[in-house]
Amino acid sequence: MSVTTPSGSTPDPSQNGVAGAAVPDWTIDDARDLYLVRRWGAGYFDVDESGNMVVQPEGPRGAKIPIADVVAAARGEGLGTPVLVRFQDILRHRVRKLTSAFQSAIEENKFRGRYRGVFPIKVNQLREVVEEILDAGRSAHFGIEVGSKPEVYAALSIHNDPDSLIVCNGYKDDGFVRTALLGRKLGKRVILIAEKLSEVRSIVRLAKEMNVEPMIGLRTRLVSKGAGKWATSAGEHAKFGLTTSEILQAIEILKAAGFASAFKLIHFHIGSQVPDIQIIKRAVREAARHYAKLRKMGQQIEYLDVGGGLAIDYDGSRSTFHSSMNYSLEEYARDVIYNVGDICDEEKVPHPDIISESGRAVVAHHSVLVVEAFGSIERQPVADIPADVANEHKLVQELADVVDRLTPESLGECWNDLHAVKEEAEKRFELGLLELPVKARVEELFWGIARRMLALASATEGVEVPDSLQDLKPQIADQFICNFSVFQSLLDHWALGALFPIVPLSRLAERPTTESTIVDITCDSDGKVSKFIDLQDVRDTLPLHSFDGRPYHLGIFLTGAYQDIMGDIHNLFGRVNEVHVFLDDDEDCGYYIEETIAGNTIKDVLAMTQWDTHDLVAKVKAQVDSAIKQDRLKPTEGMRLVAEYERGLKDQTYLTLQEPTPKEG
Numbered sequence: 001m002s003v004t005t006p007s008g009s010t011p012d013p014s015q016n017g018v019a020g021a022a023v024p025d026w027t028i029d030d031a032r033d034l035y036l037v038r039r040w041g042a043g044y045f046d047v048d049e050s051g052n053m054v055v056q057p058e059g060p061r062g063a064k065i066p067i068a069d070v071v072a073a074a075r076g077e078g079l080g081t082p083v084l085v086r087f088q089d090i091l092r093h094r095v096r097k098l099t100s101a102f103q104s105a106i107e108e109n110k111f112r113g114r115y116r117g118v119f120p121i122k123v124n125q126l127r128e129v130v131e132e133i134l135d136a137g138r139s140a141h142f143g144i145e146v147g148s149k150p151e152v153y154a155a156l157s158i159h160n161d162p163d164s165l166i167v168c169n170g171y172k173d174d175g176f177v178r179t180a181l182l183g184r185k186l187g188k189r190v191i192l193i194a195e196k197l198s199e200v201r202s203i204v205r206l207a208k209e210m211n212v213e214p215m216i217g218l219r220t221r222l223v224s225k226g227a228g229k230w231a232t233s234a235g236e237h238a239k240f241g242l243t244t245s246e247i248l249q250a251i252e253i254l255k256a257a258g259f260a261s262a263f264k265l266i267h268f269h270i271g272s273q274v275p276d277i278q279i280i281k282r283a284v285r286e287a288a289r290h291y292a293k294l295r296k297m298g299q300q301i302e303y304l305d306v307g308g309g310l311a312i313d314y315d316g317s318r319s320t321f322h323s324s325m326n327y328s329l330e331e332y333a334r335d336v337i338y339n340v341g342d343i344c345d346e347e348k349v350p351h352p353d354i355i356s357e358s359g360r361a362v363v364a365h366h367s368v369l370v371v372e373a374f375g376s377i378e379r380q381p382v383a384d385i386p387a388d389v390a391n392e393h394k395l396v397q398e399l400a401d402v403v404d405r406l407t408p409e410s411l412g413e414c415w416n417d418l419h420a421v422k423e424e425a426e427k428r429f430e431l432g433l434l435e436l437p438v439k440a441r442v443e444e445l446f447w448g449i450a451r452r453m454l455a456l457a458s459a460t461e462g463v464e465v466p467d468s469l470q471d472l473k474p475q476i477a478d479q480f481i482c483n484f485s486v487f488q489s490l491l492d493h494w495a496l497g498a499l500f501p502i503v504p505l506s507r508l509a510e511r512p513t514t515e516s517t518i519v520d521i522t523c524d525s526d527g528k529v530s531k532f533i534d535l536q537d538v539r540d541t542l543p544l545h546s547f548d549g550r551p552y553h554l555g556i557f558l559t560g561a562y563q564d565i566m567g568d569i570h571n572l573f574g575r576v577n578e579v580h581v582f583l584d585d586d587e588d589c590g591y592y593i594e595e596t597i598a599g600n601t602i603k604d605v606l607a608m609t610q611w612d613t614h615d616l617v618a619k620v621k622a623q624v625d626s627a628i629k630q631d632r633l634k635p636t637e638g639m640r641l642v643a644e645y646e647r648g649l650k651d652q653t654y655l656t657l658q659e660p661t662p663k664e665g
Contacts, residue, residue, distance in 0.1 A: 002139070012391040026511035034512070034543060035503045036533060039316025044090055044365050051509030053555055055368070057089035063583055063590045067555055068505045070581055070593070071370050077596050079508040080578040081372040081485040082654060084564070086580045088594070090366040091129065092136035097315050098358060099140040100455065108334065113351040118167050120145040120308060121155065123359030126311045128580060128595070130158060134363060137164075137446045143189075145169060149176045153600040156183050166618050167217070167305065167355065169267075172199055184212045193217040193267050195261050197240065200250045204257040215253065217265030217305065222286050222620045223302040223345045237397045241268070247290075251299065263299055265355070266291045269307030273360060276320040277327035281310060281335050292347035305355040306336055312364045314558055315533035320572055323499040323533065325607045329361060360561040369576070370505065371484040373544075373552045374657050376516070383447065388526065393438045395425055399445045406453070415453060415469045424445045433518040474530055475542040478516045482554065486520045492562060494526055499533050501557040502542060512543035514607035518554070521655060522571045551657075559650045569608065574600025574653045617646050 031047050032038050042062040047053060054064040070085050095117075102115035119133045121144060133645045134142060141163045143153045148172035154178065155166050166188060168180050170193075183190035192214060194200045200216070208213040221241030242250060254260050270283040284306055291304045310332055311325035320326050327335075336354060344351050368622065386392065387398045398421050413599075425442040429435035450472055457465045492498035500517070504576075519541075520527040521609070532539040567575065579595040583590060603613045624638040633641070 013437065015268060019329065019562070026509070028509060030417045030511070031508035035508075036316040036501065036535065038534075039318070040118065040217075040313055040501050040558070042313070042365060044093075047508050049509075051126075051507055053503055053505045053508065055087055055090075057087045057581075057583055058093055063227060063535075065581070065583075065589075066513050067368060067370070067592050070579065070591075071505070073593055074577065074579045074596065077579075077593070079211055079579065079598065080244075080654075080657065081370055082482075082489065082599075083370050083569050084367055084489075084559075084576050084578045085370060086128075086367045086419040086508045086560075086578065087407040088128075088366065089131050089583050090130045090578055091363065094362045095133055095136040095140075095142060097329060098333075098356075098362060099137060099331045102337065102354065102356070103140075104322050104323050105333040107339050109341050111337050111351055113340075113353045114166055116141060116353050116355045117304065118143040118145040118165055118355060119362060120147070120169075120343065120355055120357045120359040121151055121431045122565070124363045125151065125154065126564060127154075127158070127513065129363060129366075129560075129564075130154075131495065132571055134158065134161070134164075139163075140305075140532075143167065145359075145586050149173075150181050151178065152176060152183075156186075156480075158181075158186070159188060162187055163420075165303075167357070168192045169195070169219075171195055172202070174202060174206060175514070177203055178210070180573065181207060181210050181212050181214060184214060185210065187194060189215065191215045191265050193215045193265070193305075194250060195219055197249055197253070198245055200253050204253065204259055205258065208257070209260075212541070214259065214262045215254070215264045216259070216262045217248055217267045217303070218242055218263065219267040219269070220244070220247060220287060220290050221529075222283055229313060233449060244290075247294075251297075261300060264292065265303040266301055267305040268305065269357075270309045272308055273311045273322065274309035275322060275325050276312055276390065277325075277331060277335060280327075280332065281339055283338050288343035289347075291340075292343055292349045293462060295349040296347060302353055304340060305356050305357065308357045308359060309411070310356065310361040312357040312558060312561070314501065315535070316501075319531075319533050354412070357421075363560040364558045365498070365560060367486070369489050369556040369559050369563075371482040371554050371556065372657055373480040373482045373518075373547075373554060374655070375481040376478045376547065377481065378514075380444075385662040393441070395421055395434075395438065395442050396445065397430075399449065401451075404451060406449075406456070408456060408463045409635075411453060411457060411463055411469075411638060412466050414467050418449055418453070421469065430636050436476040447476065473515070474517060476515075478514050479528075480516045480544060480552075483519055483657060484520050484521060484576065485522050485524060485567075486529065486572035487524070488567040489563060489574050489576060490529065490556065490559070491566045491568060493529060493531075497531060499538065500559060501533050501564050502529065503555050503557065504545060505555050505654070510545060514544055514546055515541035518535065522573065524570060527570075554574040563636055568573060571606055572602075572605040572609065572653060574605040574608075576654070599652050599654070601650050602653055605653055606649070613649050617648070620645050 028047050028049060044056055052068055052511045053065050056062050074083050099117060106115060121130055140162060143164035143166055144159060146152045146155045147169040152168060159166055162488060166183060168304050180190050192203050194216060201215060203214050215244055219241040254263055268287040274280055291301060294301055313325050316322040317324045318326060339353055385400045385403050389397045402414050402418050425434060425439055429439050454473060457463050466555050486494050518529040530540060532542045572629055577599045579593050580595040581591055582594050584592050606613060622644050624642050627633040628635050628638045
């Protein structure tokens, strides 16, 4: 194996788009198709004619911003990569798109209720994100959903629209309930969702103590099950929710306490990222039936909360695969409204106001994680089989014979023979019967011949590729080393196998020349990305460009949901740098950076893990003082080393990469 860095690589002149070529063998459309940009980008991302990834925060007809230009501007303000770029206008556009989809569905179906969206802040609790969403949805009275005590505290402070809702999910203690009821005292529409009967009793008790009329919702545990990674969120054995019998008991508890009118909402949640619209339809109809039957029993319920589940098409396949969806946002809204209305009309009950808790669909598109590849681990160039192998080792002769017999028709047989030679070499080495130079020669030839076999299979239509040879592709691929942590910035990929689109930010006018995987800078072997989006299944490698002396930046897209919050400080790599971008016609470039936020310093993450930096400096200084007394350090050198140590604590946790010098010619 060898490591290649940008400054030590050689550009491939055949791939540099030299003017005068008769017929280009690579176009911008080829890049769009290869990386599926127009399929997962939802109109927000594209490739411009210069081969740069651009963002269109207001959709395909709006202004375009080259993402690489934003990265360069951030560097000019002292923020290097990794950097998270937030396009706040996308947040506003997504909120408008969601609310208008429901409003159109309401008008189309003559639905007699209203749409009351709430943003579940567990998806992204960052204040700037929540504020932007609430401001964008103000005209539609967009509200907030919370699921913990810290979240309800945050929501009460930021919520200032008395006509919008605060929906409180999750298990609750007295402190949680009291805080929510404080919101009721302040005139806010705070709805406490009871997850179990004991919570109903607690809400009643504390509401009486505080002399306030509560608003209560009951989560029903549907028979309908979800699908995808979060399928267990629903069904009869789900973590949350009341059975039909328990709902009836809850009604009696409220009636006995004099709070019969407090029952305002019926709620369900089918799971996050539901890829199949049929599952959503079934769940909505089942929940609507619950609502209708309760209304016919005399319960004055006003709201039906359909929970989350609205998916994002991460891979662009528009399928029921867990990283995709077989429906549009507009279809989702139409199906929710139509099916609720249909059940209500059948049961002859009033139409409820519809609440949805769509978080992923609102925030996923708005942020792009930009990482820099600063080196690659690649297989060494492989020497050809010599023409005359008579004097070579017997194993090398056998490899030469494999090459001589290799054809599309003999691919399977030749692969078996090739693999047998490799195994024989390994056995002989273990027994001490093979010297290192021969072992190295066999390994080099094995990988070279395996590459040739895969290339032959790719170039020959209909050829059958042995599974064990196909499984070798990731091992043959280069590994691009990128300055970031999977555990901090892409936790869902590591933990759940979630897929995210990854695209070079520039050079897309050039054909990529290497199949690669991505490794981060943590010391953990799981710190890698080796599964990539594809229309048919999942790719094991990602086509990338060879280093040419320029910085090579990759954009990891659709990371706005959950990844900001769920990051882990494995190896003490902290939060990355962050920039917030807004469109502005008055600016020459069409946008401005509204805010920059530096990532965690070494001092920050050490403090999170109970390392007092003053104590650290004192201990190092004591060791330096001891070394000076023992004449192992001169005083001036010792004080300089202490100062460097103390200064280094203020550095960021990621690598500081030097700007490579472009090669001449």
